[in-house]
Amino acid sequence: MTSCHVFEDPIKKVAIFGGTHGNELTGVFLVKHWLENGAEIQRTGIEVKPFITNPRAVKNCTRYIDCDLNRVFDPENLGKKMSEDLPYEVRRAQEINHLFGPKDSEDSCDVIFDLHNTTSNMGCTLILEDSRNDFLIQMFHYIQTSLAPLPCYVYLIDHPSLKYATTRSIAKYPVGIEVGPQPQGILRADILNQMRKIIKHALDFIYNFNKGKEFPPCTIEVYKIMEKVDYPRNENGEITAIIHPDLQDQDWKPLHPGDPVFITLDGETIPLGGDWTVYPVFINEAAYYEKKEAFAKTTKLTLTAKRLCSSLH
Amino acid sequence: MCSLPVPREPLRRVAVTGGTHGNEMSGVCLAQHWLRAPGELQRPSFSAMPVLANPAATAACRRYMDRDLNRTFTNTFLTARAHPDDPYEVTRARELNQLLGPMASGGAFDFVLDLHNTTANMGTCLIVDTAHNVFAMHLYRHLQMLSPELPCRVILYKLPKEESGSLNSVAKNGMALELGPQPQGVLRADLFTRMRALVAAALDFIQLFNQGTAFPAFEMEAYRVLRGMDFPRTEAGDLAGTVHPQLQDRDFEPLRPGAPIFQMFSGEDVLYEGESTVYPVFINEAGYYDKGIAFLQTEKLTFSVPALSMLAPAPTPGP
Numbered sequence A: 001m002t003s004c005h006v007f008e009d010p011i012k013k014v015a016i017f018g019g020t021h022g023n024e025l026t027g028v029f030l031v032k033h034w035l036e037n038g039a040e041i042q043r044t045g046i047e048v049k050p051f052i053t054n055p056r057a058v059k060n061c062t063r064y065i066d067c068d069l070n071r072v073f074d075p076e077n078l079g080k081k082m083s084e085d086l087p088y089e090v091r092r093a094q095e096i097n098h099l100f101g102p103k104d105s106e107d108s109c110d111v112i113f114d115l116h117n118t119t120s121n122m123g124c125t126l127i128l129e130d131s132r133n134d135f136l137i138q139m140f141h142y143i144q145t146s147l148a149p150l151p152c153y154v155y156l157i158d159h160p161s162l163k164y165a166t167t168r169s170i171a172k173y174p175v176g177i178e179v180g181p182q183p184q185g186i187l188r189a190d191i192l193n194q195m196r197k198i199i200k201h202a203l204d205f206i207y208n209f210n211k212g213k214e215f216p217p218c219t220i221e222v223y224k225i226m227e228k229v230d231y232p233r234n235e236n237g238e239i240t241a242i243i244h245p246d247l248q249d250q251d252w253k254p255l256h257p258g259d260p261v262f263i264t265l266d267g268e269t270i271p272l273g274g275d276w277t278v279y280p281v282f283i284n285e286a287a288y289y290e291k292k293e294a295f296a297k298t299t300k301l302t303l304t305a306k307r308l309c310s311s312l313h
Numbered sequence B: 001m002c003s004l005p006v007p008r009e010p011l012r013r014v015a016v017t018g019g020t021h022g023n024e025m026s027g028v029c030l031a032q033h034w035l036r037a038p039g040e041l042q043r044p045s046f047s048a049m050p051v052l053a054n055p056a057a058t059a060a061c062r063r064y065m066d067r068d069l070n071r072t073f074t075n076t077f078l079t080a081r082a083h084p085d086d087p088y089e090v091t092r093a094r095e096l097n098q099l100l101g102p103m104a105s106g107g108a109f110d111f112v113l114d115l116h117n118t119t120a121n122m123g124t125c126l127i128v129d130t131a132h133n134v135f136a137m138h139l140y141r142h143l144q145m146l147s148p149e150l151p152c153r154v155i156l157y158k159l160p161k162e163e164s165g166s167l168n169s170v171a172k173n174g175m176a177l178e179l180g181p182q183p184q185g186v187l188r189a190d191l192f193t194r195m196r197a198l199v200a201a202a203l204d205f206i207q208l209f210n211q212g213t214a215f216p217a218f219e220m221e222a223y224r225v226l227r228g229m230d231f232p233r234t235e236a237g238d239l240a241g242t243v244h245p246q247l248q249d250r251d252f253e254p255l256r257p258g259a260p261i262f263q264m265f266s267g268e269d270v271l272y273e274g275e276s277t278v279y280p281v282f283i284n285e286a287g288y289y290d291k292g293i294a295f296l297q298t299e300k301l302t303f304s305v306p307a308l309s310m311l312a313p314a315p316t317p318g319p
Helices: A025-036 A055-060 A088-100 A134-147 A189-211 B025-036 B055-060 B075-079 B088-100 B134-146 B189-210 B286-291
Strands: A005-008 A013-018 A047-052 A111-117 A123-128 A152-156 A173-180 A218-229 A241-243 A260-264 A269-271 A279-281 A295-305 A307-310 B014-018 B049-052 B111-117 B123-128 B152-156 B174-180 B218-229 B241-243 B260-264 B269-271 B279-281 B295-305
Touching (some): A013 A025, A013 A189, A025 A047, A025 A111, A025 A189, A123 A134, A134 A173, A134 A189, A134 A295, A134 A307, A173 A189, A189 A307, A189 B241, A241 B189, B014 B025, B025 B049, B025 B111, B049 B088, B111 B189, B123 B134, B134 B152, B134 B174, B134 B189, B134 B295
Parallel strands (some): A005 A307, A013 A047, B014 B111, B111 B174, B152 B218
Antiparallel strands (some): A123 A173, B123 B174, B218 B295, B241 B260, B260 B269
């Protein structure tokens, strides 16, 4: 029954971004390697471009120079008049939008994979921006199936106030790839090998799709962001409690009301309030101290995608 | 063996320093906490002074601003004439030398314990210049006996004929306490609690020494640093590979000739080509990438440590 089908145009332009955060080294070095020797990421009929998005932050091995590049791809920042007074990352965002966008236009890149690391124990994570994107749900299902038994989680950031303007959002199909735990400024071989596999399977999916392979309807489990939780702080803004040892490294696992969340420097345990079980993610991510996020609460949902095939076949 | 002089007097001027590297959060957070509430650092015979060693790097959550503070306590930096263009850490090293030193003088602090974290899987370690530091070895023994289930290891870090440049070298005696693994910029409750307990135990040991407790001789093992080993690099100097999965997280375990040490981005393995077994430490430490160090090679030594007591008569020097 054709009404169940989603027909999409073949994918022509794909970009792989590394170094959006300059101290998340897996993407930085995979992209640098592929710029030198890209055989591994080439697929017939598809233009795949590896690209370092924040070269100055990469050089300094910091997350960013002036502001977080992965938060400034909103119409306001992309529309600002170019000037030397703009923060480096806003200028850079406009350049990237020019090269791979423009955002929300016919000319924009079809798929952008943006490679990230986290200090949280999140394993392999795919970040989905829109819960109705059948093409990406099918892709994520394909990646999960290919990686099994290695778990691969899907984090959905579709939320009226918590969604942020990502670097990859200039593509028709934006894919965030987040692999952890890895400290900032180091490169672990195990994490690198996992991220490399995700990219391989993702490109294979696109290649198969372009060739006319049909993907039957599928469902995936996703963790949808509900709320960000800050550390307890004193009147000067200093942290007065840290992630409880029982919560540390327990990303994706159910956290029930009354379970320990923080422990104060005086040894007092602060439990989870509310009436709902939540699934915490980004627990104790180094870069989120300044964003006032000790972890994010998510809820578990199931998303369904219709049968998918390329419109050329 | 030319032992460091064992203290003849109680150690009254003691400091605990955190934030020497501004993104090693256990020490940063403890120092900040003790500056607000120093009671935990008091003992009957002394009160240890908390110091936030590199406040600018701490505020920026970076290892350092201009250069590594923990390599800046050298005679050259400390005695050169001050200049407005001096790197921040050179100025700060001089301030700390005034506060806790002056280095190699009678006015220096008796003991400095400097708190660090590493991204390497090193558990608990004490970093001491040489095995001749009898007081430090007894402090190690005390910490190890308090929690025998958790290994505590000693690294002898000073290379021959090299100035250490470490912060604790401004005091008459001292050491660094290194806990890992912990990412830079992250505070883990398990390591925080552990470091806090270790500092308390170290201060308890000084108290015991000060009140005249005698500590018997014993045998111990330590890991002496031989040399650093850099990552494989491209012609342009970029990384061409990273620490091999079989070496990652295996700090203090024997590395034998022929074992893989690096995995190249192109896929092949690089093997260890040394002639003898070494014990790698600081494997994949974030703070060492810009020093060109993927890990340090050490050798394992066994040696005996003489008894320690403040009241024991000094060994009589030869006539």
